[in-house]
Amino acid sequence: MIQNTGEQPARRPLLAMQQVTQAYSLPRASLFAAPDSFKVLDSIDFDVCAGEAVGLVGESGAGKTTLTRILTGMERPQTGTVHFDGQDIWAGTTEQRAQFRRSVQMVLQNPRSSLDPRMRVGSALLEPLRSLRIEGDHMARVFEVLDQVGLDPSALERFPHEFSGGQLQRIAIARALMPNPKVLVADEPVSALDVSIQAQVLNLLKDLVRDLQLGLVFIAHDLSVVAYTTSRVSVIAGGKIVEVGKPVELFTRPHAAETRNLVDAVLTVESGLAGSAL
Ligand SMILES: Nc1ncnc2c1ncn2[C@@H]1O[C@H](COP(=O)(O)OP(=O)(O)O)[C@@H](O)[C@H]1O
Numbered sequence: 170m171i172q173n174t175g176e177q178p179a180r181r182p183l184l185a186m187q188q189v190t191q192a193y194s195l196p197r198a199s200l201f202a203a204p205d206s207f208k209v210l211d212s213i214d215f216d217v218c219a220g221e222a223v224g225l226v227g228e229s230g231a232g233k234t235t236l237t238r239i240l241t242g243m244e245r246p247q248t249g250t251v252h253f254d255g256q257d258i259w260a261g262t263t264e265q266r267a268q269f270r271r272s273v274q275m276v277l278q279n280p281r282s283s284l285d286p287r288m289r290v291g292s293a294l295l296e297p298l299r300s301l302r303i304e305g306d307h308m309a310r311v312f313e314v315l316d317q318v319g320l321d322p323s324a325l326e327r328f329p330h331e332f333s334g335g336q337l338q339r340i341a342i343a344r345a346l347m348p349n350p351k352v353l354v355a356d357e358p359v360s361a362l363d364v365s366i367q368a369q370v371l372n373l374l375k376d377l378v379r380d381l382q383l384g385l386v387f388i389a390h391d392l393s394v395v396a397y398t399t400s401r402v403s404v405i406a407g408g409k410i411v412e413v414g415k416p417v418e419l420f421t422r423p424h425a426a427e428t429r430n431l432v433d434a435v436l437t438v439e440s441g442l443a444g445s446a447l
């Protein structure tokens with residue numbers, strides 16, 4: 170029998186968390202009770218390679234945002250590790266830490282709260298270059314990124330309130346791209362948008378993964394939008410990864426009860442995207 174070894178190249182994750190556990194302490198039940206704690210994340214493994222879009226899906230309260238905060242270095246896990254490009258993000262030199270902060274950028278759910286209403290779009294785009302001390306021709310970078318996200322340069326002089334939700338999320342994505350990151354972590358990036366414009370933002374993210382060889386971590390509670398955007402999906406429930414698979418496998422052969430619930434939720438909503446994901 171021919172052994173089928175060595176055919177699949179080993180995965181070389183760019184950003185990876187291993188065995189991450191995070192607990193928050195709860196108020197004591199009484200003065201004499203032992204302090205209690207609540208595990209938000211339990212032994213989580215999660216990673217993304219360059220040029221790959223991976224998804225994380227789970228119901229509200231499952232632990233998705235906490236995972237995001239740990240993956241991006243905003244929060245330190247109690248146990249477990251996070252590596253970027255092979256380097257433990259909590260053990261590197263100051264220069265390695267600065268490089269990590271440029272290389273991993275976030276897109277949040279609501280661009281109206283992530284963009285300063287008093288700042289023109291041009292200044293909002295330049296701001297990360299200043300705060301991350303990135304050198305070079307900043308205006309040239311602004312025009313390059315506007316082109317990548319399909320925005321007209323006239324946007325630079327305008328204020329956030331002059332844009333629709335979909336355009337604003339495009340601006341928030343542009344801002345995240347400014348430091349030329351290698352990984353984008355998007356936490357519910359279309360959940361606040363009308364269904365009719367969600368697809369435009371999802372398509373933009375897919376194009377960026379392909380054109381820039383970006384690693385994308387796409388997080389949502391809706392399996393259909395995650396399936397549409399990514400090639401591998403982890404299902405999280407109660408702080409644990411309960412299933413990992415390709416989107417089509419999760420839809421057609423869900424194993425975990427939590428995955429079945431997410432599939433049922435999509436099928437009852439009858440969203441247009443659900444069909445295209447299959
Ligand atoms: N700083 C915190 N202190 C205590 N509990 C928290 C904290 N942050 C999140 N939680 C709890 O952790 C759980 C997971 O939250 P979160 O990661 O925001 O989930 P999701 O993004 O999937 O909705 C929730 O029960 C939430 O109330």
Ligand SMILES: [Mg+2]
Nearest residue numbers: 233234235356
């Ligand atoms: Mg969340």
